[in-house]
Amino acid sequence: MASEFVAATGVGQPAEPADPRQPSDCRELSEEEISALVQEINRDGYAVLPRYIAPADMDALRQFVRDRVTEAGNRYTMLRGPEPVAETVLGRMASSPALRHICMRAYEIATSRPAPDQPYYQILRCLTGSTGRKHSMVFHFDSYVLTVLLPIEVPSGKDSGELIVLPNFRRVRRWYASNLVDKVLLDNPLTQWGLRSLAKSLPDWFLRISMVPGDLYFFWGYRSIHTNAPCDPDKIRATALFHYADPHRGSRLRAWLGR
DSSP states (O other), X not given: OOOSOOTTTTSOOOSSOOOTTSOXXXXXXXXHHHHXXXXXXXHHSOEEETTXXXXXXXXXXXXXXXXXXXXXXXXXXXXXXXXXXXXXXXXXXXXXXXXXXXXXXXXXXXHSXXXXXXXXXXXXXXXXXXXXXXXXXXXXXXXXXXXXXXXXXXXXXXXXXOEEEETTOSOOOSSHHHHHHHHHHHHSHHHHHHHHHHHHHOGGGSEEEOOOTTOEEEXXXXXXXXXXXXXXXXXXXXXXXXXXXXXXXXXXXXXXXXX
């Protein structure tokens, strides 16, 4: 199983090599590279753009995370939306035409449908302390087709908070009601217990991805059952998430249910 997307693997090189001095949040991919990325997600469950964020930006982002965790009393911390991170590299990524193009074309190649004009649903998630462990091993589907994940802090050692994935488990549902049934079944305590037991007794059934800070990970979050493994409570596991393309955004049932 491949665990790293190398630009244009097997499909030729882009016309011009990437300039390593170019700001990392502006890195562009050719059409062939995006197609190869989609093929890798479909085949292996995920793809990676190595070293997508420059070391200096990662250092500043790590300090930002530590400051927010300290302000929260060294507890589980989540920041939603673009505003709280607007002055960091995450803000530049959210407004990057290059990253937007990658997401839109990946969606179009995968679904054979026009990419929707929707903003990202952004989350900065920081696990630490005993409260962080309560948010681990909770299997779920995302509400958005494509999930883009940037690891910021990854604990070293045994409890590193790996990303655990059952990739491409379902199709994108046409109706919100079908999606809701999927989620209710998955959220059931018995289902959660069964998946946790399987992840422990049959680990080879799952992808266990040891993430590298600064690399950018792509997977079909809507289609894949996934969670994070527990991490050392004395350390921080921080990830930034960019969710793209909600297939049920206009659902009347969803609006009626207030979800």
